[in-house]
Each structure stands twice: as structure tokens, then as C-alpha cells.
Amino acid sequence: MIKFQNVVKRFDNFIALDNIDLEINKGSAYGLLGSNGAGKSTILRLISGIYSAENGTVEIDGERVFDNAHVKEKVFFVNDETVQFGDFTLDELSQYSKMFYPNYSDDKFEELWEILKLPRKNKLASFSKGMKRQAIVICALASQPDYLLLDEAFDGLDPTMRIIVKRMIVDAMVDNQMTVVISSHNLKEIDEFCDTVGLLHKGKIVFNRDLDSVKGNVHKVQTAFDKEYREDDFDDLELLHFDKRGSVVYLIVKGSEDEITTKLNKMEPKILDIIPLSLEEVFIYEMEGLGYEYSSIEG
Amino acid sequence: MNTALSRVRSNKAFKYYKFKNKRNSKSWIVALVLNLLGLPMMYIAQNIFYSKKLTTVIDAGKMFEQYQINVSIFIGIGMFCIAISAIAGIFIVFSSFDYMYNKSLVDMAYSAPLSGTTRYTADFLSGLTIYLSPYLIGGIIGFIFGGITNLRIEEEFRVIPDLSTILPIFLGVGVAMLMAYALTTFVSVCCGSLIEAVTYTLILNAIIPIAILVTVFGAMNNIYGILQDEIAFNLTAVTSPMGVLMGTIQSSIDGYMDGTENFIYNARHLLPILLITAAAIVGAFLLNKRRKAEDCGKPFVFKVLYYILISVVTYCIITAHFATTITKVSIASAIIISAVIYFILEVITNRGFKRFWVSAIRYVATALVIMITVGPFVKTDAFGLFYRVPDINSVRSVELTYRYYDMYNQYYDNDIAIEVMFKDKDKIADIIEFHEKTLKNYKSEKITQNSKEDIYDFFQENYIFGNTDISYKMKNGTRIRRSYNTDNNEYEIIKHLEDTDEFKDATIKMIEKRLTRAGKISLIDAINEEQITYLDPVMSEQENLDLLSEAIAKDIRAGVKIFNQDLSVKKLGRLEVLRSEEDLSVIWGIDITEDHINTISFLTQKGYSSFFSVGKERFPRADVGLYNLYLIKTDEFIGNSVYDEYKEYSVNDLYYSHITSFEPEQMESARGLVVNDKVRELASNLEEFRGKSLPKYLVKFGSKLFSVPGEFDSLADEVFNSDVAIEVENFYEMMLEESDEVIAEFIKEVTK
Structure with missing residues (x-):
């Protein structure tokens, strides 16, 4: 299990993570969501032992990560850059990984390579971005870490390759009880892949829940009334968004469906439709609720 | 369990070290090729161009000249290759620690399952291996070839100096490389950007000797009695790679000329070099422990190095003003130049003009501190620190160096020094009295070193008494060394020390030492100096040289003064020591007077009697x-x-x-x-x-x-x-x- 306790991370005067508490269970697929600069990559770098926290502790399986080679052997970090292994060939990258990871399996590497058929003797610098990703991912999976950290790992992969790579990762999760932590702006991907998500904003965790409860806790409501209602009239509800077009009112509301239905029925609606939200919509409206402009959100 | 775990870890560290070596193998091959083109190629060239004809053909002068030119070309190429390898090779540090300046690489390095210490140590050792091993391999192969060459080629036909001459240079360059590597690593750890790392490595290497020279010849320029050249040499030669190189070369030249020990063999020199190197290595190691991954990309991770360096640059420029004889820099110019350089460095490091006023305040504070410390230091001749005469009770011994200047012989070694150690309290008291009088005269008459030299414009004597160097060895283990231009009046106080056994023994020792290097001996008629007799080569053999020095020693013990200033003693001729049978350049010489009974007797026995006759036939x-x-x-x-x-x-x-x-x-x-x-x-x-x-x-x-x-x-x-x-x-x-x-x-x- 990955555990953050009161973690503070500063970069000079900028607070990247502000007193974070976080637990990621073993074997889960955890998605990190957040606006740009929210602290997602910082969390991944803290887990992989690249950064040390100014305050608090980051532990994996009860041991501190930073400067702990033994714990780091359990973690493989695939960052959002591809230039760092540019002067390696695939075989050299494999050897490099083998040097550090005790569970590294040549058979696994060959098995994965058979699927992707990447050039083995060419420098990675000559690969396309997607091919570099594939190369790094197969080395990561051949290393058989307990924890795989992926920072925008599917970036650059074509749709077919995305499916193949995802399947590889899922297989590894099933086979090895591997925990995957993904940071991505592609919410659809996280929606498909993760069972738990955490939303970060300005260095703080907005929520950290399993995906179903996240999606089940926010609803889109389409309703119409005889009376004229303004936004203030819905104070009983935890509104994330309010929109009115003619007599139809569109609401994004936090809370259970029953609770929302009960409260709105008291206002005698003519029409009342409650529709569950996609993760992407949850993200957008949650962020809007935190004052984050829609126009500046990627994904 | 723990032992097994640590074995696995150390195995991983070694694997990582090997991996880094493999990654840098191209640089290593280039460096190896360059070093093989160094010493090994020089010796191979000497073998190729050497021909037996050189020893058998009677008039082989032109052939020999061509042979020398050919080998010299390869010596030049070899030295160039070694220099390129040593200078360019230092950039291996930046390659070994590339993740310190490259944000893309820092994740790869820091996320790898290695502790920071293991990673740093392996990177450091790998870089060092890539940098130094080609030099060592080239040197070892070179020395093997050198040995083989020596078996084939006779000494007089060897263009490349012997191992005994080359070895200290080889070691000196090696030590300089090690020091350069350590200092470069230190700077690298302090910087987060490659531009700063390279720039400040160059600045650090240059500023150390410059700061010393500026201090000794600028701030300490007017202090009477200090041995500026010696202080400057001793400090620069041990504090920077450039200095070590210069010291090695200078020391090799001195060693070749007068047979003195190379400075690299002297623990007093080697120890500070190794200490500074070790300090840089340990400092870099400790700072690296405090360095964070996110520091990558910052110009300076530990800005204190930057502040020290720009302060030293400012110090050098302002203090250079005091070395007016060298720089002719006025104080206003010094301040303007230093300010401009200071601000240029600030703008580069801060990547712009942000918080420029802070830079301005910092510069003013730095310049003020320098001026209020250096100014009084110069004006008060280092607060009179160097004008203090030691208390007799705290002195263990004194070494007095008598320097005589040979007026008539303008060969390189005309400054003849006799170093005499006195331990007797009475004699030490006389030396202290002499020291006090010299300083008193200086203070009261304000005689500068230059004007004092005018006193010696006295042409009748062969030898004039020039400087007296005093080196006190204190009971607390420290040394105090001074050198004064001494006039006859002051010298009178210590003149009687010339009659002591210590002085005689030291004179004999000096003569024995110089005679061992005699390649040939000549005798010059005192009256007709154009009449030169070259002694038979057999006289330059060790046995005869020993007998000659024994004869001279007997004369000295009998009271003959080698550096005779008494004009009533009749000079008969001059004995000169030449470098070799082929090279007739004079190493040094002494006058033979009618009092040299034993010396004359020895030379007469050997058949050189007519030289000393005083009859009309001369x-x-x-x-x-x-x-x-x-x-x-x-x-x-x-x-x-x-x-x-x-x-x-x-x-x-x-x-x-x-x-x-x-x-x-x-x-x-x-x-x-x-x-x-x-x-x-x-x-x-x-x-x-x-x-x-x-x-x-x-x-x-x-x-x-x-x-x-x-x-x-x-x-x-x-x-x-x-x-x-x-x-x-x-x-x-x-x-x-x-x-x-x-x-x-x-x-x-x-x-x-």
C-alpha cells in the first residue's frame, strides 16, 4: 500500500502539495486527476522516490521511499518524457532495467516484445514517441514491479496500441497483483482503466474515492417548473452547476439520487430527469465548483 | 540476512558502475588513443628514427640533427595529445553527472533503485576511471617502451629524457588531473545548469592561482623581506590543477638544471594538494546528499559557491590595483571593471535583471569589505605582521642562506647559495640581532629593496654578498622565512658565522652536490681568461670527483673561503663545472686562490701544474x-x-x-x-x-x-x-x- 501522511512539498516558494493524506491500496488501479500544476506528477515523483517531502511521510508497504533502494525496487516510474533513454537501444534499456529490478524477467520481455515487435538494435532516439512509450512500458512490465507509476503514459500511442498496452498492463495487474497509479488528462482512459480516483486541485486532494462512488455521487438533472426559480432557490442542494434555458433548468448536483429527487419533488417539478455523469463531466463540474475555468481545462 | 542484502546492493552498485563505464566507452576509447599517441608513440618514434649509423658514421651531425627534429615532432604531437586528453577529458564529469543539469534525465537517475550515495559514488568513480585510466595505461605502456628503448639506444642518442625526468612530470600531471576532476565534480554538484557548471569550473581553476598571485604581488607587494616568488610558487603550485601543472614543469626544469628534488615528491607539497582534492571530493559528496532532484535546472543549487567566486573575482580586480608595478590599474578603474564583471555574472546567473538592486547592494558591500580589509593591510604592510622578530626562546633552529652573486660569470647559476643550519643559542642570538638591525635600518631609513641594491655596485670583487635568507624553525613546528638585502654593515654581525664548522660543512656539502653533476671540468687562467684547459674526461669520473671535492673540503676546513672577498689573496684561476663532454655550458664555478693548497696539490698530481705556476711563462x-x-x-x-x-x-x-x-x-x-x-x-x-x-x-x-x-x-x-x-x-x-x-x-x- 502507498501511504501519504501530511505530505507537504514545496518548490522554492510554491507549495505543490499541501498537507496531503492519501492511501492507495495494493492491487488497485488508481487514477490521479487534476488541473495543470495541481500536483499529480509531484505525487508520482514522491512515490518513486525522486522527490523527498518537506513534511510528512511517503511510505510503500510501511517503508519510507526516498533514498531507499530496497523499496524503489518495487516501483517502476514511466514519466511523461521520452528523451531520457534516447541513446539506449531497446536491448540496452532492457539490460538497464534488469540491472535494477530483481524480478526482471527476460521471458516476459521477449513475450511482450513478440507482441510489439519493436526494433531492438536502434537507438530509442530514432523511435517515434509512441514507439518509445511502448519500449519503456515493456521494460517496465518485464521488471514486474509491485507498483507501476504512469505519467501520461498513453500519450502518443495510436488507438490500437493503446488497447494493446492497456491489456498488457491489465494482464500484469492480474498476474502479479501489481498496483498501477496513472496520471492523465485523458479522463476517458482513467474512467476505463481505474477503480479508484483522486482529484487534486492546487496541491490539495478534493476527493479520493472509488470511481463508482465518484460517479454515483454527482448527477445531472433536467427539470422544468411552473414557477420561475432562480439559482438561489436551490440552496438545499449541493449545486456544482446551474443553467436555465427557457423553462428548462439544468443542474449538476452532488449527492445521492434519492436525496436529490426528494428535495426537488418538494418544488413540484413538471419534468424531472436524473442522469448519471461520465467521469469527464464529474471532473469538469467539480473543477468548476472549485472556481477553475472550463476553458482552461484539458482533457 | 543483512550481509546478503548488502552484498546484493554492492553488486548492484558495481553493475551500475560497469554500466556507466560502458555508456562512456566512446570517450574512453578516444582518450586512450590520445594517450597512446603520447608517451608510447614518442618512444616508438625515437626507436623508428634512431639508426645505428648515428653511432658509427664519423660525421653524423646532420643525421643526428634530423633525427632530433623527427623525434621532437612526435614529442610535440604526444604532448599535445596528452594535453587534449587531460583538458577535454574533464568534461567527462559533466557526462557522468548529466542528470544534474537535464530535467529529462533526472527522473531516470533518481527513480532507479539505488541510494543517492551509491549512485553518486558509482558515477564519480566511473567518470574518474574514464578520465584517468587512459592516462595511466598510456603512461605504463610508455614507460615499458621507454625501458626497451633505453636498452637499444645509448644515453647520448636519446632525445626523450630519462624515466627519472619524465616520472615526476607524469605523476604531477596525474595529480593535477585528479585535482581537476575533484574540483570539477565539486562545482558540478553546486550547479544545476551545464552552462554554469562549465563556466564556474573554468573560473574556479583560474581564480585560485590568480587570487594568490594578486595577493602576493599586489596586497603584499611592499612588505620587505618576504620571499614573494617562493610564497607565490608554494601556494599556487598546490592549490589548483593549473598550479600543480606549472609547479611540475617549473620543478622539472629546476631539477634538470640543478638536480633539486621534484616538488611532487615532497610531502610538504603533495599533502596540501591531496588534502584540497580530498576536501573537494568529500565536499561534493556531502553537498550531493543535500541536493534534490528538483534542483536540476537552477543555475546554482548551492549559491554560496557562486557568491564566493564572484567575491574573489571582485577581490582580484580591486587588489590588482595595489600591484601597480604589474597592472597599472587605478582604484577607480579597478572598481569600475569589477562592478561591470560582477553585474555581468549576476545577470547571467539570475537569467535577467530581476532584483537588480539586490545585486547592486551586494556588490557595494563586497567592494567595501574588500577595500576596508585590503587597504589597511597594504598600507600597514600586513599590519606589521612580517616585521616581527621571533623570540629566541621560541626558536628551535635557524637556517641561514648566504647568497653570493658571481659578478664575472653570467651563467644561469650565478646565484650561489649556501644553506647553513644553526642550532647553537649564541649563534641564533646573533642572527636575531642581525634580523632586528636589518629591519631597524629598513624602518628608519625607509630603504626600499631596489634602492638598497645600488649599494652593491662595487665592481672590484668577484663575489658580492647579495641576499640573506633566514628560515626560523620554531619550537611549535612552524617556520618563518625572510630574505633581506644585506649591506656590509649589517652583515658584520653574522660574518663570523662564516668561520663556524656549520658554515664550512654546508659549503662542502654544496660543493659535493654540485660536483656530482659535473660532466666535464675546465680550468681558466686568472690572468688570461681566454686560456682554458679542459680536464681529461677521466677527471669527471666519480672517483676523481670525490678526490677533488675532498681536496676542496680540506682547504675549506683549513680556513679557505670559497667565496673570497679578500682581495689580498691572489687568485690563480677558476675551476668551472660543465654540463657534459658535448654540452660545454657552465653549471657553476669557484675561484682557485694561492690558499687552495690541497686543491692545487691534487690538480698538480693529475698533471695540471702549469696552470698554477706564477712565472713569466704565463x-x-x-x-x-x-x-x-x-x-x-x-x-x-x-x-x-x-x-x-x-x-x-x-x-x-x-x-x-x-x-x-x-x-x-x-x-x-x-x-x-x-x-x-x-x-x-x-x-x-x-x-x-x-x-x-x-x-x-x-x-x-x-x-x-x-x-x-x-x-x-x-x-x-x-x-x-x-x-x-x-x-x-x-x-x-x-x-x-x-x-x-x-x-x-x-x-x-x-x-x-
Whole structure:
């Protein structure tokens, strides 16, 4: 299990993570969501032992990560850059990984390579971005870490390759009880892949829940009334968004469906439709609720 | 369990080290090729170009010259290759620690399952291996080839110096490389950007020797008695790679010239070099532990290095103002230049003009601190620190270095030093008294070192007493070293120390040391210095050199002064030590006087007796006289000038100029002599000219001046007006234009 306790991370005067508490269970697929600069990559770098926290502790399986080679052997970090292994060939990258990871399996590497058929003797610098990703991912999976950290790992992969790579990762999760932590702006991907998500904003965790409860806790409501209602009239509800077009009112509301239905029925609606939200919509409206402009959100 | 775990970890560290070596293998191959083109190639070239013909062909001069040129070209190429490898190779540090400046690489390095210590150590050692191992391999192969070469090629045909000469240079360069690597690593750890790492590595390497030189020759320029050159050399040669290189080269030259030990073999020099290197390595290691991944990309991770360096740059420029004899920089210019450089560095490091006012305040504070410390330091001659005379009770011993300047012999080693150690309390007390008097004179008369040298413009003595170096060894283990220009008055206090056993032993030791390096010995006639006798090569063999030094030692113990200043003692000749049979350059020499009984006896036994006879036969034959013997009427030659300076100048002319360089009116008063009986009679009554008072006639024979005693003036008049005395102008005209037969006939005619 990955555990953050009161973690503070500063970069000079900028607070990247502000007193974070976080637990990621073993074997889960955890998605990190957040606006740009929210602290997602910082969390991944803290887990992989690249950064040390100014305050608090980051532990994996009860041991501190930073400067702990033994714990780091359990973690493989695939960052959002591809230039760092540019002067390696695939075989050299494999050897490099083998040097550090005790569970590294040549058979696994060959098995994965058979699927992707990447050039083995060419420098990675000559690969396309997607091919570099594939190369790094197969080395990561051949290393058989307990924890795989992926920072925008599917970036650059074509749709077919995305499916193949995802399947590889899922297989590894099933086979090895591997925990995957993904940071991505592609919410659809996280929606498909993760069972738990955490939303970060300005260095703080907005929520950290399993995906179903996240999606089940926010609803889109389409309703119409005889009376004229303004936004203030819905104070009983935890509104994330309010929109009115003619007599139809569109609401994004936090809370259970029953609770929302009960409260709105008291206002005698003519029409009342409650529709569950996609993760992407949850993200957008949650962020809007935190004052984050829609126009500046990627994904 | 723990042992097994640590074994796995160390195995991983070694694997990582090997992996890094493999990654840098291209650089290593390039460096190896460069180093193989160094020493090994030099020796191979010497073997290729050497031919047996050089030893068998009688007139192999041109062949030998060509052989030397060919080998020298490869020596040049070899040195260039080694230099390139040593200088460019240092960039391996930036390659080994590339993740410190490259944000893309930092994740890869820091996320790898290695502890920071393991990663840093492996990277450090890998870089060091890539940097130093080609140099060591090249050196070892070179020395093996060198050894093989020595078996084949005789010593006089070797263009490349022997292992004993090359080894200290090789070690010195190696130590300089190690130091450069350590300092570069230190700077690298302090920087987060490659530009800063490279720039400040260069600045650090340059600023250390510059700061020392500026301090010694700028801030300490006016302090009387300190050994500036020695302090500067001792400090620069041990504090920076550049200094170590310069020290190695300088020390090798000195070693070749006078056989002194190379500085790299001396623990006193080696220890600080290794300490600084170790400090840089440990400092880099500790700082790296505090370095964070996110520091990558910042110009400076540990800004204190930057502040120190720009402060030192500012210090150097401002302090250079005090070394006016070197730089001619006014204080205003120094401040303007230092400010401009300071702000340029600030703008580069801050990547713009942000918080420029903070830079301005920092500069003003730095400049003020420098001025209020350096200013009073210079004005008070380092607060009088160097003018303190040690208390006798705290002195363990004193080494006194007597420096004599050989006036007549302008070979390189004309500064002859005798180092004498005194432990006796009374003698130490005399030295302290001498020290106090010298300083008292300096303080009261404000005699500068330069003006004091004028006192020694006294030409009659062969040896003048120049500097006295005093080196106190204190009871607390420290040393105090001073050097003073000493006048006769001050020297009187310690003159009696010349009669001590310590002085005699030191003199003998100095002579023994110098004689061991004799490749050939020559004897020069005191009267006719153009008469040089080269001693048989057998005299330069160790056995005879030992006997010679033993004979000289006996004379010294009997009270003979090697550096004789007593003009009443008759000088018979001069013994000179030459470099070798082929290279007749003079290493040093001593005067042989009539008191050198044992030395003369030894040389006489060996068949060199005529040299020391004082009879008439020492005067030249008639034709030799024609070139060397002149009779000079002094009143006409010097003139009736009322100015002593002019008279002195004219007398000096007689000493130092060849007779043909006289002015026309002076040439009128000089006659070249053909030797006949009258001339011999006159010569046998000559006295050595002391320069105290001018006689009517002077005789110049070779490079010596003799005065004609008053009672022989009429004889001199007679000779001057006779046929054997020829006007100098006619004399040379005849020499240039007439045949040998005509000259012989002329000599015959005038000597009838």
C-alpha cells in the first residue's frame, strides 16, 4: 500500500502539495486527476522516490521511499518524457532495467516484445514517441514491479496500441497483483482503466474515492417548473452547476439520487430527469465548483 | 540476512558502475588513443628514427640533427595529445553527472533503485576511471617502451629524457588531473545548469592561482623581506590543477638544471594538494546528499559557491590595483571593471535583471569589505605582521642562506647559495640581532629593496654578498622565512658565522652536490681568461670527483673561503663545472686562490701544474699578445673630467668593454702590444688593479686590468712610444687586411 501522511512539498516558494493524506491500496488501479500544476506528477515523483517531502511521510508497504533502494525496487516510474533513454537501444534499456529490478524477467520481455515487435538494435532516439512509450512500458512490465507509476503514459500511442498496452498492463495487474497509479488528462482512459480516483486541485486532494462512488455521487438533472426559480432557490442542494434555458433548468448536483429527487419533488417539478455523469463531466463540474475555468481545462 | 542484502546492493552498485563505464566507452576509447599517441608513440618514434649509423658514421651531425627534429615532432604531437586528453577529458564529469543539469534525465537517475550515495559514488568513480585510466595505461605502456628503448639506444642518442625526468612530470600531471576532476565534480554538484557548471569550473581553476598571485604581488607587494616568488610558487603550485601543472614543469626544469628534488615528491607539497582534492571530493559528496532532484535546472543549487567566486573575482580586480608595478590599474578603474564583471555574472546567473538592486547592494558591500580589509593591510604592510622578530626562546633552529652573486660569470647559476643550519643559542642570538638591525635600518631609513641594491655596485670583487635568507624553525613546528638585502654593515654581525664548522660543512656539502653533476671540468687562467684547459674526461669520473671535492673540503676546513672577498689573496684561476663532454655550458664555478693548497696539490698530481705556476711563462707569446695585451694611458683615456661618475664609467669601460669599442680619443691612448723583453719586464712588475686610485698606466690583459707601479712609469713610457706598441686602429686594420706572413714579418721586425 502507498501511504501519504501530511505530505507537504514545496518548490522554492510554491507549495505543490499541501498537507496531503492519501492511501492507495495494493492491487488497485488508481487514477490521479487534476488541473495543470495541481500536483499529480509531484505525487508520482514522491512515490518513486525522486522527490523527498518537506513534511510528512511517503511510505510503500510501511517503508519510507526516498533514498531507499530496497523499496524503489518495487516501483517502476514511466514519466511523461521520452528523451531520457534516447541513446539506449531497446536491448540496452532492457539490460538497464534488469540491472535494477530483481524480478526482471527476460521471458516476459521477449513475450511482450513478440507482441510489439519493436526494433531492438536502434537507438530509442530514432523511435517515434509512441514507439518509445511502448519500449519503456515493456521494460517496465518485464521488471514486474509491485507498483507501476504512469505519467501520461498513453500519450502518443495510436488507438490500437493503446488497447494493446492497456491489456498488457491489465494482464500484469492480474498476474502479479501489481498496483498501477496513472496520471492523465485523458479522463476517458482513467474512467476505463481505474477503480479508484483522486482529484487534486492546487496541491490539495478534493476527493479520493472509488470511481463508482465518484460517479454515483454527482448527477445531472433536467427539470422544468411552473414557477420561475432562480439559482438561489436551490440552496438545499449541493449545486456544482446551474443553467436555465427557457423553462428548462439544468443542474449538476452532488449527492445521492434519492436525496436529490426528494428535495426537488418538494418544488413540484413538471419534468424531472436524473442522469448519471461520465467521469469527464464529474471532473469538469467539480473543477468548476472549485472556481477553475472550463476553458482552461484539458482533457 | 543483512550481509546478503548488502552484498546484493554492492553488486548492484558495481553493475551500475560497469554500466556507466560502458555508456562512456566512446570517450574512453578516444582518450586512450590520445594517450597512446603520447608517451608510447614518442618512444616508438625515437626507436623508428634512431639508426645505428648515428653511432658509427664519423660525421653524423646532420643525421643526428634530423633525427632530433623527427623525434621532437612526435614529442610535440604526444604532448599535445596528452594535453587534449587531460583538458577535454574533464568534461567527462559533466557526462557522468548529466542528470544534474537535464530535467529529462533526472527522473531516470533518481527513480532507479539505488541510494543517492551509491549512485553518486558509482558515477564519480566511473567518470574518474574514464578520465584517468587512459592516462595511466598510456603512461605504463610508455614507460615499458621507454625501458626497451633505453636498452637499444645509448644515453647520448636519446632525445626523450630519462624515466627519472619524465616520472615526476607524469605523476604531477596525474595529480593535477585528479585535482581537476575533484574540483570539477565539486562545482558540478553546486550547479544545476551545464552552462554554469562549465563556466564556474573554468573560473574556479583560474581564480585560485590568480587570487594568490594578486595577493602576493599586489596586497603584499611592499612588505620587505618576504620571499614573494617562493610564497607565490608554494601556494599556487598546490592549490589548483593549473598550479600543480606549472609547479611540475617549473620543478622539472629546476631539477634538470640543478638536480633539486621534484616538488611532487615532497610531502610538504603533495599533502596540501591531496588534502584540497580530498576536501573537494568529500565536499561534493556531502553537498550531493543535500541536493534534490528538483534542483536540476537552477543555475546554482548551492549559491554560496557562486557568491564566493564572484567575491574573489571582485577581490582580484580591486587588489590588482595595489600591484601597480604589474597592472597599472587605478582604484577607480579597478572598481569600475569589477562592478561591470560582477553585474555581468549576476545577470547571467539570475537569467535577467530581476532584483537588480539586490545585486547592486551586494556588490557595494563586497567592494567595501574588500577595500576596508585590503587597504589597511597594504598600507600597514600586513599590519606589521612580517616585521616581527621571533623570540629566541621560541626558536628551535635557524637556517641561514648566504647568497653570493658571481659578478664575472653570467651563467644561469650565478646565484650561489649556501644553506647553513644553526642550532647553537649564541649563534641564533646573533642572527636575531642581525634580523632586528636589518629591519631597524629598513624602518628608519625607509630603504626600499631596489634602492638598497645600488649599494652593491662595487665592481672590484668577484663575489658580492647579495641576499640573506633566514628560515626560523620554531619550537611549535612552524617556520618563518625572510630574505633581506644585506649591506656590509649589517652583515658584520653574522660574518663570523662564516668561520663556524656549520658554515664550512654546508659549503662542502654544496660543493659535493654540485660536483656530482659535473660532466666535464675546465680550468681558466686568472690572468688570461681566454686560456682554458679542459680536464681529461677521466677527471669527471666519480672517483676523481670525490678526490677533488675532498681536496676542496680540506682547504675549506683549513680556513679557505670559497667565496673570497679578500682581495689580498691572489687568485690563480677558476675551476668551472660543465654540463657534459658535448654540452660545454657552465653549471657553476669557484675561484682557485694561492690558499687552495690541497686543491692545487691534487690538480698538480693529475698533471695540471702549469696552470698554477706564477712565472713569466704565463705571459703570452708575441702573437698572442697582439690580440690580448694593451697598454693604456689613463689620464688621456679617462680624461680630465671633474665628474667622478664619468671617471667611474670610463674605468668600468675598461673592465667590461672590448678595447675596440673605445671612443676615438680613447683609442688614441691605448696601444696593442707585441711581446718583447721590455714588455715582459713591465708585465712581471704589474700589480692587480683594485680601482682605489688610478695609476698613470694600466695594462689590460685578457679581461684583467693591472696597474703599472709608479716606479715603472718610465719603462711604460718607453714601451708606449716604442715600435711594439701599436695604435689600436692600425692594429686591427693590419689584422683584418694583412696576411699571416706579413703579420709574422711585422712581429719579427718590431721585436728585433
